[in-house]
Amino acid sequence: MKKSFTAIAMLLVSLVLVISACGSNNGGNNAPAATNESTKAPEATAEPTPAAKDVTLSLRHTQIKETSKTRLGILEDVVKKTQDENPGLTFKLEGIDEIVNRDQKLKAEMTAGNPPDIFEVFGGSDLNLYVKAGRMLDLTPILDELGIKDKFASLDEFTVDGKVYGLPFGGYSEAIFYNKKIFSDLGLQTPTTWEELIAVADKVKAAGITPFALAAKDGWVNGMMWNTVMERNVGIDAINKLVTGEAKWTDENFVKGFASYAELVNKDYFTKGALGLAYADQGAQFLSGKAAMVFTGTWDANRFSGEEAGDLKGQIGYFGFPSIAGGAGDQTSINASYSNGFGFSANLDADKVAAVKKFIANFYTEEVQKRTLVEDKLLPSMKLSDLSGVDPLTTEILTVMANASSSWKAYDAIVQPAVGAEVNVGIQELIGKVTTPEKVAAKIQAAQEKANAAQ
Amino acid sequence: MNKALRNPITYIAFILPTLALYALFFVYPVIVSFIYGLYQWDGITDKVFIGLDNFIRLWTDKVFLKSLLNNFYFLVFSLVVNIPLVFLISIVISKVSRMRDFYKSAVFVPVVISTATVAILFGVLYNYDSGLINQFIRLIFPESWAREWLSDPKLAILSILIANAWQNVGFFIVLCLAAILNIPKEIVEAAKIDGVNAWNETWTITLPLVRPILFVMLLLSVSGTMKVLDIVQIMTNGGPFQSTEVMSTYMLKVGFRSMELGYGSAIGVAMFLIILVLTFILNRVTKHEEVQY
Numbered sequence: 001m002k003k004s005f006t007a008i009a010m011l012l013v014s015l016v017l018v019i020s021a022c023g024s025n026n027g028g029n030n031a032p033a034a035t036n037e038s039t040k041a042p043e044a045t046a047e048p049t050p051a052a053k054d055v056t057l058s059l060r061h062t063q064i065k066e067t068s069k070t071r072l073g074i075l076e077d078v079v080k081k082t083q084d085e086n087p088g089l090t091f092k093l094e095g096i097d098e099i100v101n102r103d104q105k106l107k108a109e110m111t112a113g114n115p116p117d118i119f120e121v122f123g124g125s126d127l128n129l130y131v132k133a134g135r136m137l138d139l140t141p142i143l144d145e146l147g148i149k150d151k152f153a154s155l156d157e158f159t160v161d162g163k164v165y166g167l168p169f170g171g172y173s174e175a176i177f178y179n180k181k182i183f184s185d186l187g188l189q190t191p192t193t194w195e196e197l198i199a200v201a202d203k204v205k206a207a208g209i210t211p212f213a214l215a216a217k218d219g220w221v222n223g224m225m226w227n228t229v230m231e232r233n234v235g236i237d238a239i240n241k242l243v244t245g246e247a248k249w250t251d252e253n254f255v256k257g258f259a260s261y262a263e264l265v266n267k268d269y270f271t272k273g274a275l276g277l278a279y280a281d282q283g284a285q286f287l288s289g290k291a292a293m294v295f296t297g298t299w300d301a302n303r304f305s306g307e308e309a310g311d312l313k314g315q316i317g318y319f320g321f322p323s324i325a326g327g328a329g330d331q332t333s334i335n336a337s338y339s340n341g342f343g344f345s346a347n348l349d350a351d352k353v354a355a356v357k358k359f360i361a362n363f364y365t366e367e368v369q370k371r372t373l374v375e376d377k378l379l380p381s382m383k384l385s386d387l388s389g390v391d392p393l394t395t396e397i398l399t400v401m402a403n404a405s406s407s408w409k410a411y412d413a414i415v416q417p418a419v420g421a422e423v424n425v426g427i428q429e430l431i432g433k434v435t436t437p438e439k440v441a442a443k444i445q446a447a448q449e450k451a452n453a454a455q
Numbered sequence: 456m457n458k459a460l461r462n463p464i465t466y467i468a469f470i471l472p473t474l475a476l477y478a479l480f481f482v483y484p485v486i487v488s489f490i491y492g493l494y495q496w497d498g499i500t501d502k503v504f505i506g507l508d509n510f511i512r513l514w515t516d517k518v519f520l521k522s523l524l525n526n527f528y529f530l531v532f533s534l535v536v537n538i539p540l541v542f543l544i545s546i547v548i549s550k551v552s553r554m555r556d557f558y559k560s561a562v563f564v565p566v567v568i569s570t571a572t573v574a575i576l577f578g579v580l581y582n583y584d585s586g587l588i589n590q591f592i593r594l595i596f597p598e599s600w601a602r603e604w605l606s607d608p609k610l611a612i613l614s615i616l617i618a619n620a621w622q623n624v625g626f627f628i629v630l631c632l633a634a635i636l637n638i639p640k641e642i643v644e645a646a647k648i649d650g651v652n653a654w655n656e657t658w659t660i661t662l663p664l665v666r667p668i669l670f671v672m673l674l675l676s677v678s679g680t681m682k683v684l685d686i687v688q689i690m691t692n693g694g695p696f697q698s699t700e701v702m703s704t705y706m707l708k709v710g711f712r713s714m715e716l717g718y719g720s721a722i723g724v725a726m727f728l729i730i731l732v733l734t735f736i737l738n739r740v741t742k743h744e745e746v747q748y
Binding site: 218219273275278428 | 581
């Protein structure tokens, strides 16, 4: 009896030692706490301050290119800060290619129901699908608690039925970047009407320079300029109505939109052989001075004012797309959107949600946003009070956006993915000059009807 | 040892892992793809059963038929251009005795380079403005002879085929060369004494004796060209306007870009069946007469 009692006591002591030894792995000063555990256990757990519970969050980003180094650095700093503030919390960062993430990996994971805890996601049609499947964490309570909801420029693309399912970390607008040097050499002014644009492009072409750099291998790249030309002709409401069937691609104005775009193609304003070139070539042509203008998103501003610009550094400007007389759209509007953001998995347990809240609180601050704007030229998704230290090109971009009469989101965030794919093919056909605007419109309308019927 | 292998339990224990992997990664996906093919499904929300509609749609889908045709271009090109070229180069190399190893390695180098690299490399060569090919053309011929190699729908598929051939012939040459060098010297010497010329030697001795290797090359060509993906994906991504789309790139686009997973699965099943039938036919056609030394 006595013997077995000693044995049990020995066992208990050794157990405590083992546990305390394990505990000291987590943080240096846990050892004394662990020995007390047997007596004071209830108190220790009731105390809310130590978040000593180990929580690991996986975070998927797409900032893996040479040009995204600064943005990755900012993200890593926020992650580090959050980890330092919350012992026991670990983020596991994983970077993969943007297109692979958007089109393959994330979609496959959404299908299987095992997305990473935090991931980059596009607002609009991508997000809608994931919300419909119940894969996205509803952030509304977190935003209410942190009180930052009103600080965002726009949460439209991440809001479904009044609930917010993602937070944009930046925005963009799409318009024309131009080479100021070529413009001044040829005595050109930035055009404000379609006729002026044609005149400018003709003069540039006559000087032996390509008016617009274009790399058309990937459909979305062509889609950008076409999208604005189309909006000028039909108005954003008409594009929104396509998915309900109230408007048709074959309507007169839409066909006019395709025809306007085809006019630019048929005048040979774009890079020759564009259909075989990948996106990066477009910026390279522009920066090499072979092309005078390029229609692209402001995400390229960083590249256009970076090392690669060389002599052209500071010689690149930005202007809104000219107006088209007689068009049904808002002629001074701009394609601007806050669709690049972070989404969070609906699978998270309470501890992870608490950790997510801390990440959001640290990442979505004016300080981080300002830093992103200054260092990475990414347009802030939150309203900033202080805009000092911003470089000239970014200032120009912000001015153009401030002067725009309205802003709207891209077609591929409105129409169904299958229709978006058909649009991309149609524009390529126009660029390849193998079809007519009417035929393209009819083909896309057929895809639209099929997609509408499947809803 | 022999005893152990005769014991059914040991026997099964050895093949079970392989069978399990085979079932998990081959049989199961094929069956599941077929089932998915019966649904209209965006991959995330609920599936809608639509019977054989997806498979019927294949017959009327112009892009799919075009993709299939492009796959056949690949096949025909490899049968009509690659294999004769392989045979020719192999014979030439087998005839030279000086630096044969050098030639052997030289033709094999492209095989070692990854397809992605080859695709990007050729993309640079084919560039309209700065590509080597067009620059060379401009040097000798008038400017108008320069071509948009990858963005002209008439030329794009040919441009890909050439890049693909450049990469793939090396492997076949090494196969073919090994077969040719394996032909016993006595046969060739005997024929020489009988006064055979080079042409007849090739036609009546070499060709029949490397038949088994030719068959292997055929088989590899059929399966390789029907499921070709990477080089097309990187060089043109099926473009310009889907003129170079092959079945596998189209399957990817439909399944993951347009989010029609049901239809994408149907394309996958169709690919599987087409390759199966072609291989079966090939087996039948080439089965008769084995030539022995």
